[in-house]
Amino acid sequence: MALINFRTCFRLVTGALSDADKKATLKIYKNLVLSRLFEEKIISLAQEGRIKKHWIFSGLGQEGGQASIVSVMKTDDWLIPSLRSYTSLIGKGYPLKLIAAEIFGKKDGASKGLGAPFTLHSEKYGLARRSDVVGVDCETAVGIALGLKQRKKSGIVVNFFGEGAATRGTVWSSLNISALWKLPVFWVCENNQYAVTTHISSLTVEPFFKKAESFGILSKKVNGNDPLEVYFQAKGMFEYIRRERKPAFLDLVTYRLMGHDLFYVTDQGYQNPKEMKKWRKRDPLRTLERQLLFAGIVNSEKAKKIKTAAISEIEQVILWAEKQEDITREELLKTSFL
Amino acid sequence: MRNIPFYQAVNEALHQEMERDGAIFIMGSDIVFGGRAGMTSGLAERFGRERVIDTPINEEIFVGMGIGAAEVGTRPIIELVHSTLPLIAGIDFLRMGVWEWVSGAKIPLVVRVRTGEEVGPELSTSLASFLSSLRGVQVAAPSTPYQIKGILASALRGDKPVVVLENSGLFVEKSDVPHPPYMYPFGKGEYIFSGNDVSIISYSVVTKTVRIAHEELVRKGIGVDVLDLVSLRPLDENKILQTARKTKKILILSDESLSVAGLPYKIYYLIKEKIPEAKIHMLGAKEIPVPLGPLREVILPETQEIVKGCMDLIKYK
Numbered sequence: 001m002a003l004i005n006f007r008t009c010f011r012l013v014t015g016a017l018s019d020a021d022k023k024a025t026l027k028i029y030k031n032l033v034l035s036r037l038f039e040e041k042i043i044s045l046a047q048e049g050r051i052k053k054h055w056i057f058s059g060l061g062q063e064g065g066q067a068s069i070v071s072v073m074k075t076d077d078w079l080i081p082s083l084r085s086y087t088s089l090i091g092k093g094y095p096l097k098l099i100a101a102e103i104f105g106k107k108d109g110a111s112k113g114l115g116a117p118f119t120l121h122s123e124k125y126g127l128a129r130r131s132d133v134v135g136v137d138c139e140t141a142v143g144i145a146l147g148l149k150q151r152k153k154s155g156i157v158v159n160f161f162g163e164g165a166a167t168r169g170t171v172w173s174s175l176n177i178s179a180l181w182k183l184p185v186f187w188v189c190e191n192n193q194y195a196v197t198t199h200i201s202s203l204t205v206e207p208f209f210k211k212a213e214s215f216g217i218l219s220k221k222v223n224g225n226d227p228l229e230v231y232f233q234a235k236g237m238f239e240y241i242r243r244e245r246k247p248a249f250l251d252l253v254t255y256r257l258m259g260h261d262l263f264y265v266t267d268q269g270y271q272n273p274k275e276m277k278k279w280r281k282r283d284p285l286r287t288l289e290r291q292l293l294f295a296g297i298v299n300s301e302k303a304k305k306i307k308t309a310a311i312s313e314i315e316q317v318i319l320w321a322e323k324q325e326d327i328t329r330e331e332l333l334k335t336s337f338l
Numbered sequence: 339m340r341n342i343p344f345y346q347a348v349n350e351a352l353h354q355e356m357e358r359d360g361a362i363f364i365m366g367s368d369i370v371f372g373g374r375a376g377m378t379s380g381l382a383e384r385f386g387r388e389r390v391i392d393t394p395i396n397e398e399i400f401v402g403m404g405i406g407a408a409e410v411g412t413r414p415i416i417e418l419v420h421s422t423l424p425l426i427a428g429i430d431f432l433r434m435g436v437w438e439w440v441s442g443a444k445i446p447l448v449v450r451v452r453t454g455e456e457v458g459p460e461l462s463t464s465l466a467s468f469l470s471s472l473r474g475v476q477v478a479a480p481s482t483p484y485q486i487k488g489i490l491a492s493a494l495r496g497d498k499p500v501v502v503l504e505n506s507g508l509f510v511e512k513s514d515v516p517h518p519p520y521m522y523p524f525g526k527g528e529y530i531f532s533g534n535d536v537s538i539i540s541y542s543v544v545t546k547t548v549r550i551a552h553e554e555l556v557r558k559g560i561g562v563d564v565l566d567l568v569s570l571r572p573l574d575e576n577k578i579l580q581t582a583r584k585t586k587k588i589l590i591l592s593d594e595s596l597s598v599a600g601l602p603y604k605i606y607y608l609i610k611e612k613i614p615e616a617k618i619h620m621l622g623a624k625e626i627p628v629p630l631g632p633l634r635e636v637i638l639p640e641t642q643e644i645v646k647g648c649m650d651l652i653k654y655k
Contacts, residue, residue, distance in 0.1 A: 078410070114440065121409060121443035128409055129441035133429055139399040143406020143414075150363055150388065150412045173396040177403075180394065337439060337474055 008228045012295045021231075022297050024071050028091075028227055029292055031067045032285045034310040035087040036060070038096065041314055042103055046262050050322075053105050055116045058258035059084025062192050064284020065222070065252040066160065067091055068230035069188060072238045073158060078126045078144050080137045081118040082160035082190060084256075089117060094125050096313065100321035113327035114335075126155065135168030137161055138187070142174045145183035149245075156184035156241050164195025166208045172215075178247040179216045186234075186241055187212065187249040190224065192256035197270045212249035224254035225279070227288040255279035339514040345375040347483035347515050348450075348504065351490035352378065352415070354519045356385050359413065362494055365391040365400065366417030366450075374419055374452055375509045397423045401430035404447040405437055413446045413494060420461040421453040424469060424501070434499040435474030447499045448490070453479075454505035454543050454593070456634050459627035464593045466541070467600040469501050470570040476524045477570040479503040481545035482513040485568050488522025495521065503570075505593075507543035507635075527574035529581075533561025536648045537581040539605060540591040541567040544639055548591065551644035558645075560652060570601060575608060582609045587651040588618045591639050596622035617654045621647050 011017060017025070039060055045051050059066070063085040070091030073079060081088045086099050094110070102109030102117040110117040118130040128144055131137050141159035148155050165171055166189050178185045189208050193200045204211075213219040218240055222233045230252065237248040257280060259266040268276075292298045298306070342350070356362045364381065370392045372379035382390040393400065397418055404414040418424065424431050437445045451469075455462050470477045476498050480486040486504065493500040530545065531552050540548045545566045555562050563581045567573065582588050588609060592602045602620045609616050621639045628634050639647075 111440065112442075119440055121441035128406065129437065129443065131433065133433070136399075136402050136429065136433070139402025139430065140406035140409070142399070143403035143408075144410050145406075146403060147407035147410035147412040147414075150407070151361070151410065153410070170399050170402070173394075173399045174403075177394065177396065177399070181391075335439060 007232070008226060008291065011228070011232070012291060015295070017295060017297075025228060025231060025288070025292060026297055028067045028071045028231060029288055029298065030306055031071070031087060031091045032064060032227065032288060033306050034096070034313065035063055035067070035085055035090050036285050037307070037310050038314050039085055041318065043262065045318070051103060053103065053116070054263040056103070056262040057084045057260070058262065059087065061257035061279065061283055062190065062224065062254040063087040064227040064288065065188070065190065065224040065230045065254060068227045069158065069186070069234045071231065072234050073126075074155070075126060076153065076155040078128050078148070078155055078157045080128050080141055080157070080159045081130050083118065083130065083162065084190070086117065088160060089127070092125050092127060094122070094127060097317045097320055100317045101324050104321050104324070105326055106321060106324035107327040107331060108324050114332075135161065135165040135170050138171045138174035141185050141187075142178050142183060145178065145185045146181065149183060156186060156238070158186045158188060160188045160190055162195065163189055163191040163193065163200055163203065163208060164198075167195070167203050172211070175212055175215050175217060175247070175249070182246050184241045184245050185247040186237060187217070187247060189249070189251050191251055191253050194256050194260070194271070196260045196265055199270070207251060209249060209251035217247050217249045219249040219251070221251040221253060224252035225282040225284045225287060227284050228291050255282070339516060341512045342483055342515050343510045343512050344483045344486060344504075345377050345509045347487040348377045348490065349379060350515070351487040351519075352381060353384065355491060355494040356381065356389065358519070359494065361411060362413040362415065363389040363391065364415040364417065365393050367393055367395060367419055369417055373417065375506075378417070398426050401427045401434055401447070401449060404449070405430065405434055405445055408445045408447045409443045413448070415448045415450060415494070418449065418451045420455060420457065421451065421465060422461050422463050424449075424451060424465055431469065431472055431475065431501070435472045437499075439474065444497045445499045446497045448493045449499070449501045451501060451503050452506060453503045454507045456506070456631055458630040462628045462634065464623070466503065466570055466592070467594055467598070469503070470601055475499050475501055475571065477501045477503070478524060478568060479505070479542035479570050480568050481508060481542055481566050482511065483515045484513045485522055485528065487515055488520050489524070489568070491519050492521040492523055496524075500524070503542060505543040508546060511546060522568070524569045525572040525574055527568055527577040528566045529577070530564040530566050531562055533563050535561040535585060535587070536651050537563040537565065537585045537588040538591065538644070538648070539565045539567065539578060539581070539588060541570060542593060544591045544593050547639060547641055548644060551641045551648070554641070554645050555648055560648060562648065573605065573608070578605060578608060579612055582613050582616050586613065586616045587654060588616060589644070589647045589651060590618060590620045591644065592620070592622040593638055594623055595625050596620055597625060617651055619647050619651055
């Protein structure tokens with residue numbers, strides 16, 4: 001897979017980017033800068049032992065697609081966020097400080113200190129809880145889309161899941177029903193090639209996008225580390241979903257650079273160092289930055305400003321979050337229910 | 339007051355509640371043509387295929403779909419046509435109960451499960467204890483048309499996930515049912531008969547057998563207090579203790595084998611904790627997998643076993 005594909009190059013060279021596209025790509029860039037720096041900070045804090053919650057799944061280096069896809073979403077669209085990175089949450093407008101507070105287990109956090117930042121429900125931001133169980137979020141996604149259809153609402157549902165989840169039967173049952181009942185769901189398979197330690201070659205014979213296609217779903221495969229390409233692909237697919245009120249499936253091919261998680265399965269001995277080196281070079285943030293510089297959407301000064309602003313926002317947010325109150329034993333006990 | 343069968347009471351409740359609240363929709367296998375025993379007949383004609391939805395055979399995702407649909411303001415009713423199908427969606431039954439706690443979203447989701455069918459051990463085994471052990475899930479197993487109509491109205495007006503067990507053995511049983519909608523609350527048991535010598539605590543189709551056993555016990559001159567649980571979670575602890583205090587001799591009945599079921603033991607403990615002198619016997623399904631066909635009834639507590647259970651208790655001074 002090329003670093004920047006032909007179509008993207010063409011768009012950049014010919015200047016075939018509308019003002020709206022330019023605005024969108026800048027938004028994607030800002031999100032990526034913020035979520036990348038934030039996640040790096042969280043990882044270093046976790047490694048210092050300042051985070052007690054064992055529920056951090058790094059998405060460093062694979063978050064480009066998330067930023068691009070979420071940038072196309074509207075406020076009344078519903079997102080089931082990705083397990084990895086905070087990019088999709090940030091992109092949907094969810095406040096960074098509430099994400100941080102949840103990571104620190106504070107009672108004002110996204111999930112009241114009781115879950116992970118992506119396990120909340122928020123009508124305001126169009127966010128549905130991501131389940132702790134792999135492969136069942138697709139059920140929720142179909143249900144939300146069915147509910148929106150029942151309520152005659154125009155929103156569509158975006159569901160991120162990994163290629164590891166994509167071997168579960170519940171995923172394919174859900175995809176089938178989404179096609180059958182013409183439900184507006186954008187299925188995004190974040191294919192980072194490893195289900196914990198198991199390589200995709202041990203998961204499936206046919207690529208997932210081909211399977212999705214066989215259900216009668218518009219299905220594409222994209223270089224997930226090329227944010228511009230993902231943006232254009234997603235934009236087209238969103239238009240299709242909104243127009244046709246039918247689902248679409250995107251196989252977002254990317255790569256996991258860190259271990260499966262930060263606490264339990266951190267070892268990466270199962271990944272080929274050459275392969276990792278190759279994918280490190282395809283960093284989506286660096287790729288996008290080069291593209292935007294080339295297209296004149298940012299200059300190096302502006303890029304620097306964006307980074308400085310992100311760093312200062314992250315510092316403030318972490319400072320604030322760490323000072324918030326932990327959820328206490330007594331408060332937890334008060335949540336007892338039937 | 340009309341005397342109507344169980345299946346008709348279900349049908350009436352569904353019609354009235356869907357009429358009242360446009361956010362309610364129903365999905366499941368074969369419900370458009372009328373479903374099992376005609377429980378859903380007329381719904382598709384009245385409310386349209388948008389709100390009355392036939393599904394592929396995907397019980398493994400229905401409840402998860404219900405969670406999603408409930409999250410965006412609808413009130414899904416999901417119909418599962420066999421007793422054990424909740425196990426194929428087991429993790430979703432667990433999830434629907436904790437979903438509000440973990441995410442803050444209200445989940446007004448009603449899962450109706452047909453139980454007691456004559457289709458062998460893999461599909462017909464009762465899961466009353468499993469379902470009533472799930473955190474955050476209300477479970478009802480009504481035995482009369484009056485109860486089921488009111489329970490469904492309660493379920494569809496509440497904001498909690500609910501499982502309603504509808505036993506095939508009760509579908510043609512009749513009782514007086516008011517036509518206007520009414521609610522029968524969760525957590526409320528119903529005294530079916532009143533007596534001072536011995537108490538029977540029962541639910542669902544077993545209560546039907548208890549009615550026959552009761553006639554025989556009355557002929558023998560024995561006063562029987564019969565408490566029909568109706569709600570398996572929450573349990574009507576007040577009525578359980580009330581009848582236990584009254585007779586101090588209690589027969590607890592279950593449609594599950596006692597070697598696997600937790601519900602009768604929970605009731606046993608509840609009584610023993612407060613009334614240590616109470617004499618309690620338990621009678622559940624026999625330790626045999628449910629056979630295919632009418633012999634399945636042999637598995638459940640039979641009339642003579644219930645009569646004997648009461649007679650044995652009465653011998654205690």
